Amino acid sequence: MGIDPGLTRCGLSVVQAGRGRQILPVAVGVVRTPSTAELPERLLRLSAAVGEWMDEYRPDMVAMERIFERGNVSTVMHTAHAFGVMVLAAAERGIPVYQYTPSEVKKAISGNGRADKKQMTNMITRILGLSEAPKPADAADALAIAVCHCWRAPLIARTTRAHERTATA
Amino acid sequence: MGIDPGLTRCGLSVVQAGRGRQILPVAVGVVRTPSTAELPERLLRLSAAVGEWMDEYRPDMVAMERIFERGNVSTVMHTAHAFGVMVLAAAERGIPVYQYTPSEVKKAISGNGRADKKQMTNMITRILGLSEAPKPADAADALAIAVCHCWRAPLIARTTRAHERTATA
Numbered sequence: 342m343g344i345d346p347g348l349t350r351c352g353l354s355v356v357q358a359g360r361g362r363q364i365l366p367v368a369v370g371v372v373r374t375p376s377t378a379e380l381p382e383r384l385l386r387l388s389a390a391v392g393e394w395m396d397e398y399r400p401d402m403v404a405m406e407r408i409f410e411r412g413n414v415s416t417v418m419h420t421a422h423a424f425g426v427m428v429l430a431a432a433e434r435g436i437p438v439y440q441y442t443p444s445e446v447k448k449a450i451s452g453n454g455r456a457d458k459k460q461m462t463n464m465i466t467r468i469l470g471l472s473e474a475p476k477p478a479d480a481a482d483a484l485a486i487a488v489c490h491c492w493r494a495p496l497i498a499r500t501t502r503a504h505e506r507t508a509t510a
Numbered sequence: 511m512g513i514d515p516g517l518t519r520c521g522l523s524v525v526q527a528g529r530g531r532q533i534l535p536v537a538v539g540v541v542r543t544p545s546t547a548e549l550p551e552r553l554l555r556l557s558a559a560v561g562e563w564m565d566e567y568r569p570d571m572v573a574m575e576r577i578f579e580r581g582n583v584s585t586v587m588h589t590a591h592a593f594g595v596m597v598l599a600a601a602e603r604g605i606p607v608y609q610y611t612p613s614e615v616k617k618a619i620s621g622n623g624r625a626d627k628k629q630m631t632n633m634i635t636r637i638l639g640l641s642e643a644p645k646p647a648d649a650a651d652a653l654a655i656a657v658c659h660c661w662r663a664p665l666i667a668r669t670t671r672a673h674e675r676t677a678t679a
Contacts (some may be wrong), residue, residue: 381601388655410583418577421587422594428596432550472584 342400342437343487344391344427345479346408348383348419351374351427352483353391355398356469366469368398368481379420384474385435391430401431404439404490406446406482439497441489446482449489461485511569511605512656513560513596514648515577518545518551518559520596521562521652525566525638527660535638537567537648549588553595560599572600573608573659575651576613608666610658615651618658630654 344351345352355367372390374383392454395403408420444454451464462481466474468488475481514521524536541559543552550634565571574596577589600607613623631650635643637657644650 357544379607381607384594384598385601388602408587409667410587414579418579418590421590422597425553426598429571429598430589432554433557438548438550462567508561 342394342398342403343483343485344403344405345482345486346375346424347479348387348431351387351391351423352477352481353394353494354480354483354487355394355400356484356491357464358488362492364469364488366471366484367485368394369475370394370425371477371479371483380422384422384502387423388426388430391437392434395430395434395436400436402437402439402490402494403427404441404486406486407440407442409443421437423440439490439494441486441493446485446489449492450485466481476500511567511572512652512654512659513562513572513574514651514655515574515651517543517556517592517594517641518649519646520556520560520592521648521650522563523652524563524569525653525656527663531661533638533657533660535640535653536580536674537563538644538650538653539563543553549591553591556592557595557599560596561603564599564603567590568607571606571608571659571663572596573610573655575655576609576611578612578649588599589636608659608663610655610662615654615658617652618661 343354343356351372354369357365372387374386390485402404405424408417408424410417428438431483433463447461448454450468451460458478462474464485465481465488469484475484512523512525519583520541522541523538526534526536528534541556543555574593577586577593580584597607616630617623618623619625619637620629627647631643634650634653634657643646
């Protein structure tokens with residue numbers, strides 16, 4: 342499961358890793374909470390929606406985009422509150438959480454850590470064999486994060502096993 | 511209930527408003543999560559601990575210190591994640607959340623928005639009639655936030671009622 346965290350719009354995706362680098366899309370969507378609502382109400386709605394996705398798709402792991410501290414401080418703080426609530430939702434279900442920076446996701450998908458939104462959307466559409474580009478951008482981002490993790494997870498697993506072998510040697 | 515949010519140390523307090531400006535201390539403590547643990551595990555522990563306090567003391571409202579975006583970015587982000595998880599804990603229980611900036615709390619307690627930690631601790635100790643100063647600083651801060659809210663809540667309630675009268679007039 343891939344999550345592009347946000348309070349106003351939060352991108353969610355579920356993919357299934359196939360053979361080699363093949364990845365099958367399972368679900369994609371965006372959860373929105375109204376900016377007119379109070380913070381507690383918004384976090385409650387977000388937590389419920391993300392929890393429903395986790396309970397329905399039962400992902401083996403969750404990959405989230407790290408918060409990039411850029412732009413409006415209030416927006417960054419809202420995203421950070423939402424991020425905490427979503428990590429908690431995964432933790433409550435025993436689902437491990439992995440984090441990637443925006444540039445790690447871009448590099449994994451397009452080979453370029455500075456790829457723009459259009460390049461990323463084109464690559465994700467092609468990689469997943471979709472008939473049309475996922476919209477809005479948060480949905481495409483959530484798919485990109487999930488694909489990034491699928492491609493990097495085997496490497497992470499090998500590294501962990503190597504460490505364990507070293508530790509037990 | 512007053513909360514001084516943090517991931518490594520989170521100050522919690524419960525007070526009871528008496529007549530006029532009188533306030534009775536009920537409970538104070540600090541929840542810690544080990545910096546060696548992973549973020550999901552830490553948020554899970556924090557959420558459980560704060561939830562236990564809320565279930566035991568059943569506060570009418572929760573007052574939290576707003577995050578001040580100063581210092582280490584990673585610490586601020588951790589605090590923001592913790593903040594989101596605690597606001598969620600209150601929202602899940604239907605407890606309203608109020609937020610105050612550090613300088614609002616200092617002003618309410620000591621009359622000076624720039625009071626230092628020692629002045630604040632001395633004032634809190636005196637206001638609550640404690641036999642010794644609360645420790646650590648996070649515990650004293652959590653009490654200060656709760657007292658700040660008790661003193662400001664009647665004003666907030668009057669303002670809200672005035673607005674409602676205006677709205678229905």
